[in-house]
Amino acid sequence: MRSLHRETPKVFFIYNTYMDLTQYADAAVHLPYSERILTRVSPDNQWIAWTWFGVREYADVYVAPTDGSSAPMPLTDSSENSFLVSWTPNSRAVLVAQDHDGDERYRLYQIEVACPSELSLLTDNDPHYFHAAGSYIRTGIG
Amino acid sequence: MIYGANYDFEMERVLEPTWLWRHDLVMGERLALARPDKTAYFAPALSPDGQHVIYQRAGEHPSERQVWIVG
Numbered sequence: 001m002r003s004l005h006r007e008t009p010k011v012f013f014i015y016n017t018y019m020d021l022t023q024y025a026d027a028a029v030h031l032p033y034s035e036r037i038l039t040r041v042s043p044d045n046q047w048i049a050w051t052w053f054g055v056r057e058y059a060d061v062y063v064a065p066t067d068g069s070s071a072p073m074p075l076t077d078s079s080e081n082s083f084l085v086s087w088t089p090n091s092r093a094v095l096v097a098q099d100h101d102g103d104e105r106y107r108l109y110q111i112e113v114a115c116p117s118e119l120s121l122l123t124d125n126d127p128h129y130f131h132a133a134g135s136y137i138r139t140g141i142g
Numbered sequence: 143m144i145y146g147a148n149y150d151f152e153m154e155r156v157l158e159p160t161w162l163w164r165h166d167l168v169m170g171e172r173l174a175l176a177r178p179d180k181t182a183y184f185a186p187a188l189s190p191d192g193q194h195v196i197y198q199r200a201g202e203h204p205s206e207r208q209v210w211i212v213g
Binding site: 043086089095108122123127128129130131132133134135136137 | 143144145146147148149156157160164165167183184185186187188190192195
C-alpha cells in the first residue's frame, strides 16, 4: 500500500495507485460492511463513490478519484441518511436517495461532483409509496 | 431515469407490487415499463449500454424469484 488517508480514528480509506481498477474496487468493497456500502465506480473509471457510515452522525455519500490523487470528499451533508444509488452516464453526478426521519420513502436526488451538497430533487418531495433504486438512461439527463 | 415504485403514476394509486418506471426528467412523464401483478420489492439495474433493464419478479410459489429483462 502506497498511502493511507485517515478520516477518523475509527474508519479509513485505503489508496494504492499501483492497483488496477478491479483490484481497487475489490479492496473497497471488502472493507467492513457496517462502515461502507453501495460502492460504485463512475462510468469513465475516474471516480469512486460510496455511502459511508460512522464518519458523521448520518450516513453520507462520498467521492474520491480512483487514482488516489485527493482525499475522499463528502457530496452530502444532511440531517438524513443519504445512500448512493448510481452515477450519471457522463460521470459528472450521482443519484442519491434520502428518506425523512427513517420512513424509508426515499426521494431521489442528483448531486454534481463539482457542486457538493447541492441536491436537485428528481422525484416527488413527499411520496406515500416506496422507490426501489434507480438509474439514469443515457438519453436522459447526463 | 428508471426506478421501481409501488405506485401507479397514471391512476395515482398505491400498489402492492413494485412496477418498473421510466421517468423523463425533462418532460416529467412516467412510462410503466413493467407491471408485475405479484408483490415483490426489487432494485432494477440498467445494462451498461443503457438499452435494457434487469429486474426481479415473484413467481407462483412464495419462494420463487424470476429475473426479467425489458428493453
